Amino acid sequence: MTNLTMLTDLYQLNMMYAYWKSGIADKRVVFDLYFRRPPFGNGYAVCAGLEQALEAVLGLAFTEDDLAYLKSIHPYEEAFLDELRRFRFTGDIWAVPEGTVVFPYEPLLRVEARIFEAQLLETALLNLVNHQTLIATKAARVVxxxxxxxxxxxxxxxxxxxxxxxxxxxxxxxxxxxxxxxxxxxxxxxxxxxxxxxxxxxxxxxxxxxxxxxxxxxxxxxxxxxxxxxxxxxxxxxxxxxxxxxxxxxxxxxxxxxxxxxxxxxxxxxxxxxxxxxxxxxxxxxxxxxxxxxxxxxxxxxxxxxxxxxxxxxxxTAKDDPALTGVYKLVAEEENGRLIPRIKVSENPAKVTIPGKKKVIRFYDRDTGEALADLIMLHDEPVPTGEPFEIFDPVHPYRRKTLCNYEVRELLVPVVIGGQPVYDLPSLDEVRRYSLEERSRFSPEVRRLVNPHEYPVDLSEALWKLRNRLLLEARGR
Amino acid sequence: MTNLTMLTDLYQLNMMYAYWKSGIADKRVVFDLYFRRPPFGNGYAVCAGLEQALEAVLGLAFTEDDLAYLKSIHPYEEAFLDELRRFRFTGDIWAVPEGTVVFPYEPLLRVEARIFEAQLLETALLNLVNHQTLIATKAARVVxxxxxxxxxxxxxxxxxxxxxxxxxxxxxxxxxxxxxxxxxxxxxxxxxxxxxxxxxxxxxxxxxxxxxxxxxxxxxxxxxxxxxxxxxxxxxxxxxxxxxxxxxxxxxxxxxxxxxxxxxxxxxxxxxxxxxxxxxxxxxxxxxxxxxxxxxxxxxxxxxxxxxxxxxxxxxTAKDDPALTGVYKLVAEEENGRLIPRIKVSENPAKVTIPGKKKVIRFYDRDTGEALADLIMLHDEPVPTGEPFEIFDPVHPYRRKTLCNYEVRELLVPVVIGGQPVYDLPSLDEVRRYSLEERSRFSPEVRRLVNPHEYPVDLSEALWKLRNRLLLEARGR
Incomplete structure (x- = not known):
């Protein structure tokens, strides 16, 4: 892949400039990349594009040519251009492996880095993951x-x-x-x-x-x-x-x-x-x-x-729905050395973010292997280990269900730590096989093409309470 | 742009192999690239992508790596791989300049070359021209x-x-x-x-x-x-x-x-x-x-x-119509040293091709500059020079109209002759200015967003008769 450093929206560079001038460029932040709605009215999406996304991130480097161009469009300070000249990604990325069945609001990638770096990743990550996830999902429907x-x-x-x-x-x-x-x-x-x-x-x-x-x-x-x-x-x-x-x-x-x-x-x-x-x-x-x-x-x-x-x-072209509208949202930032959850409120409830540094787990039936439910949790919550576990619908909390006889699996795995790749990329054949196998664990009702059954993706109680608290605080602002 | 030689459908290479083995690889042919329907229900399309298409054609060259890969997927004869090793485009391309307002069935590119070469161009030309024409047309609507x-x-x-x-x-x-x-x-x-x-x-x-x-x-x-x-x-x-x-x-x-x-x-x-x-x-x-x-x-x-x-x-993404369905069709081939028009018949009248090596002219009102009609003609027909000229609807020939006080312009210009570039690429700003100016010459009724007036694109009488004759001959087959 060619160097994609400049494959970005100008506003990322402008924000980086303003962060830098304000002295907050080094503030540690967490961004989640996720989508709000599966394409084509499908019941799920098939995550794809991670390999190219990692190539893009690990290859980030401004050339002198790039810097000369930037200088030509705005009088950025030389010291800022020096920052760009030295730019390498030094943060952490956790990601859902390619081919995984994923659902709305689940982080497909979680980026934790200096805000100066995390901001630059947004456009290329969205471009690559939106596109390939869209087409993989369309292909899953055709298959x-x-x-x-x-x-x-x-x-x-x-x-x-x-x-x-x-x-x-x-x-x-x-x-x-x-x-x-x-x-x-x-x-x-x-x-x-x-x-x-x-x-x-x-x-x-x-x-x-x-x-x-x-x-x-x-x-x-x-x-x-x-x-x-x-x-x-x-x-x-x-x-x-x-x-x-x-x-x-x-x-x-x-x-x-x-x-x-x-x-x-x-x-x-x-x-x-x-x-x-x-x-x-x-x-x-x-x-x-x-x-x-x-x-x-x-x-x-x-x-x-x-x-x-x-x-x-x-x-x-994913003709009937040619864009996955994945987004990349700030969910936590450093304050006095600690990561503090952040929420973005909106008049449109679908656009309210899920705050905090999070993980996602999937429950499978221990006997049949069937996927039962997903749970989005705070990253430091303990993962249930087999005891009966009650999940509830975050929008209609009276809808509850107790899971027993299950196995769990964490969906996000570390792929870049401290700027270094730590993930053995599977071969494309392995990704394809894994994806077909993983899909077979979902019921035909979840997989059907029209009006699929809504697979449960719930929030942990701690996360749900945190979200409600931050929503109320934001309202009181 | 990177080398796009391998950005092709396997069937192009397989056809080239079969042409070569049949001893007809050198036969001269003419292909037209055109679309059958403007996207978005628009009244026209804005042609784009020529610059990248020319880069792709002029850069065609198989690397040893490419040939090794091809050998790994099929036991192509060594002499054929040698043909590919020597491959350069040596034919002619005429094209409509980028930014031009274009209509269904008008050739946007006309390729005349050995069938061995013309066939290889198909996929990359369609990919590049379909995409950019689609997005330029969408942008024209937004503007x-x-x-x-x-x-x-x-x-x-x-x-x-x-x-x-x-x-x-x-x-x-x-x-x-x-x-x-x-x-x-x-x-x-x-x-x-x-x-x-x-x-x-x-x-x-x-x-x-x-x-x-x-x-x-x-x-x-x-x-x-x-x-x-x-x-x-x-x-x-x-x-x-x-x-x-x-x-x-x-x-x-x-x-x-x-x-x-x-x-x-x-x-x-x-x-x-x-x-x-x-x-x-x-x-x-x-x-x-x-x-x-x-x-x-x-x-x-x-x-x-x-x-x-x-x-x-x-x-x-051209969301409401994300693919321009441009096609690349054989319209003439050499027989005993002469180019003979060919037609592709289909049960679907929209899919019947317009045979022969052709040109396209546009009539403008000499006083107002308004675009009046387009005419698709055989390439060697004389262009009308100002005398009253009757055009007729090729589907409903009783609908006739006489044009007077006009200027004409040929839309196709030579861009590659004998494999050599002969076209001074305008700057992108020139293309944009030209496109806006050209669009202003079409009536607001043709330009409107919903249910636009159908701009006349007629066939010359000679071309119309040729097409009817070949249709009847094909039927009698």
């Missing part, structure tokens, strides 16, 4: 809808720039996609790459049959033929079968056909029938054509004979 | 709604990755935004940068007043104070006025205040009244808070006293 079928990420041409294609492919893989069309993502991240051919390929040969033969000659053992350039059932599928027979005569088989237009339910069933009748029962049918998770689910309800789903625009 | 007020692009933290923020800021500037918060975009592209401060800044001082004083001390001549951390009208605005008075005593003035929540219509009017009453009639009011063009228009209808609009998520 849920495909319920075991293959899912291919095909969206690079519609992605919002090169990085959106590259990191989008990475996030889609974390979310459970099986492969991508993006060669750079394959090379950079080891994601399996897949590709067939385009209509232009067919058109650039004198006939569809000759085009198919040419493609099969180049890829005898894994040709997937696009059959809808002229007429899917009268030309494309019969020609594919003919080339399949020629492949068989040479000891190969026809790997697949691809449908890219028309009524995919009808065409796939007819194509399946024709392929099966010709003995190509193992030839896969790949479909693409402006697909999203709801269309996939609908096609499956109609009995479409589709084995692999190529999903482009809707996945790579 | 239209702001009708002369300042517009700031503030979206980096919600952009789909670093590039989406960087190139999105560039495209927003082309679309008419006045500045960005993105420091990297400022440095890279010379876009003016702006920034205020966050709520965290206010919270990290013992009081709002002290925070404002600290910020004003750092930025005495351009402080914009965020007034909604605690209570906009009872605390924020009075404190801002107090600090403004202190600034005045030192010979400065209060540059502005920023509203970031609540009822912006009401709060801005009240804040304006309070500022004016205290003599701060020149202090600007900046608003931000999930704004888009329709909300801005609505706030203006309500008489909101807002001078500058900070637009984030909606602009940088």
């Amino acid at each position: 849920e809808a495909a319920s075991g079928d293959g899912v291919l990420e095909f969206g690079l041409r519609r992605a919002q720039g090169p990085d959106a294609g590259l990191y989008g492919a990475r996030a889609a893989y974390i979310g459970g996609a099986d492969a991508t069309s993006n060669v750079l993502a394959g090379k950079r991240f080891g994601i399996p790459v897949r590709g067939t051919h385009a209509h232009a390929f067919v058109m650039s040969f004198p006939s569809e049959l000759e085009a198919f033969r040419a493609f099969a000659a180049a890829f005898p053992d894994n040709a997937v033929l696009l059959v809808d350039t002229y007429d899917t059932l009268r030309s494309g599928v019969p020609n594919a079968i003919r080339v399949g027979q020629e492949l068989r005569a040479r000891g190969f088989d026809l790997a697949g056909i691809r449908l890219d237009s028309g009524d995919l339910a009808y065409l796939s069933k007819e194509a399946r029938r024709m392929l099966d009748a010709a003995g190509f029962t193992k030839t896969r049918i790949v479909a693409s054509s402006d697909l999203d998770e709801l269309l996939i689910r609908d096609l499956k309800v109609q009995g479409a004979a589709i084995d692999t789903w190529g999903v482009g625009t809707h996945l790579i | 239209e709604a702001a009708s002369g007020d300042g517009v700031l692009e503030f979206g980096l933290r919600r952009a789909q990755g670093p590039d989406a923020g960087l190139y999105g800021a560039r495209a927003a500037y082309i679309g008419g935004a006045d500045a960005t918060s993105n420091v990297l975009a400022g440095k890279r592209f010379g876009i003016p940068v702006r920034g205020t401060h966050a709520h965290a800044f206010v919270m990290s001082f013992p009081s709002e007043l002290e925070a404002f004083r600290a910020f004003a001390a750092a930025f005495p001549d351009n402080a914009v104070l965020l007034v909604d951390t605690y209570d906009t009208l009872r605390s924020g605005v009075p404190n801002a006025i107090r600090v403004g008075q202190e600034l005045r005593a030192r010979g400065f003035d209060l540059a502005g205040i920023r509203l970031d929540s609540g009822d912006l219509a009401y709060l801005s009017k009240e804040a304006r009244r309070m500022l004016d009453a205290a003599g701060f009639t020149k202090t600007r009011i900046v608003a931000s808070s999930d704004l888009d063009e329709l909300l801005i228009r609505d706030l203006k209808v309500q008489g909101a006293a807002i001078d500058t609009w900070g637009v984030g998520t909606h602009l940088i």
Whole structure:
């Protein structure tokens, strides 16, 4: 990744300048990065982007070129530019591992550092984590809808720039996609790459049959033929079968056909029938054509004979909800050497922050492994160790539930301590496997695509009381 | 920009391999890049991304590392990898200059090259041009709604990755935004940068007043104070006025205040009244808070006293329509040394291509300068030179209109010839100025935000006849 130091909002630098001039640049603070609402009406989000976020933080360094530019836009004092020249991140970051199922208000990253440093991290962290979490969550929905079928990420041409294609492919893989069309993502991240051919390929040969033969000659053992350039059932599928027979005569088989237009339910069933009748029962049918998770689910309800789903625009842009509105909020600051919880009040209750330096724990059923509830606690509260534990809804505290026979796990782990990386980054395949496994621990009702069951994310009693006290104090201000 | 050679779909490389193995890699072809529908229900799009597209094309070169990776995913023949090793773009590209108002089916880029080369360009060209054209068009709508007020692009933290923020800021500037918060975009592209401060800044001082004083001390001549951390009208605005008075005593003035929540219509009017009453009639009011063009228009209808609009998520992600579905289609290919027009037929009439190597001309009223109509023609047809010229609707040919007293301009200009750049890239400021000027030549009915008038984009008679002939031939196949 290139140096992202300047990938920031000007106001971060301006605040750093004002902190520095006011003599409070070294004050220790805690910021939480979290979101307030899962995208797409989903019941959860899949956290992603941590690896790139850490690269960005550990690589923070202003070049002389950067400083010269800053000098050109505002008469910052030289001593401040010297501070920037010396800038390195020296604080602590705790984070939820990539691929984890996460919920609103849970800190995905917790940054504790000098305010001068913590402030600079905001924009890049939000940019990277918002984007990848969004796409990983969209992919999780597509994978849920495909319920075991293959899912291919095909969206690079519609992605919002090169990085959106590259990191989008990475996030889609974390979310459970099986492969991508993006060669750079394959090379950079080891994601399996897949590709067939385009209509232009067919058109650039004198006939569809000759085009198919040419493609099969180049890829005898894994040709997937696009059959809808002229007429899917009268030309494309019969020609594919003919080339399949020629492949068989040479000891190969026809790997697949691809449908890219028309009524995919009808065409796939007819194509399946024709392929099966010709003995190509193992030839896969790949479909693409402006697909999203709801269309996939609908096609499956109609009995479409589709084995692999190529999903482009809707996945790579998260089309129906293209921004995760993650935020980065001050939750504690040093006063006389101690961290004091801070709250941001708002007329909009959803925008009131949860104060203090916190941790998040997840309760699992000890027998079934099912995720039961999450609890946001103050960082120094003891974690329950198995005794019956009562949780309550922070908005409607009369809604209570006692958990027994559980195991707990802390979601935030240390990733940077004193500016040094302390986290062994898992491989992308490990992240993907972990994410699919973790998701399987949530009930189908939490995972369903429309109107999911609301998974309980409660506050510890101490945190709830702290929040109420600070809210009342703020009101009395 | 980094080398984008591998930023491609695997199927491009696989098609190149099959072309090469079939001995047709050198066949000359023409591809058009165009879109079928303007985004957001807008009446037009603003073309952008050409500069990055040209950088990508002229920088195409496979590294040994790339080739080793390709070898690892498929047993491509060594001689093919040698072809890739030698790969440079040697063809021609004609393009519509950035900032131009463009319409469906008009080629934004026309690539003429060996099919081996033209095919590789597809993904990167679409990625870059789709993205920037999308964001420039969204910005044009926001600027239209702001009708002369300042517009700031503030979206980096919600952009789909670093590039989406960087190139999105560039495209927003082309679309008419006045500045960005993105420091990297400022440095890279010379876009003016702006920034205020966050709520965290206010919270990290013992009081709002002290925070404002600290910020004003750092930025005495351009402080914009965020007034909604605690209570906009009872605390924020009075404190801002107090600090403004202190600034005045030192010979400065209060540059502005920023509203970031609540009822912006009401709060801005009240804040304006309070500022004016205290003599701060020149202090600007900046608003931000999930704004888009329709909300801005609505706030203006309500008489909101807002001078500058900070637009984030909606602009940088094109939230209501986050992908321009540009396509790249084969329109002609060499046969016996001549370019033969090709058509792609589809059951969906919108997906039928316009065959042949083409150019686009725009008619302007000679007196008023108003844009009257566009005409897509075959590349070797003579351009009308002032004689009365009848255009007709290609779908409903009885709808005809005779143009008189016009000037014409060709939209496509040569940018790469024989692989060499031949285009003097205008500066970004020139692009922006040109775009605003060009847009002013379209009637307000074409430019309006909802249900715009459909601007005529017709086919020349020769092109229309060619298309009909090829359609009938394809049907008879």
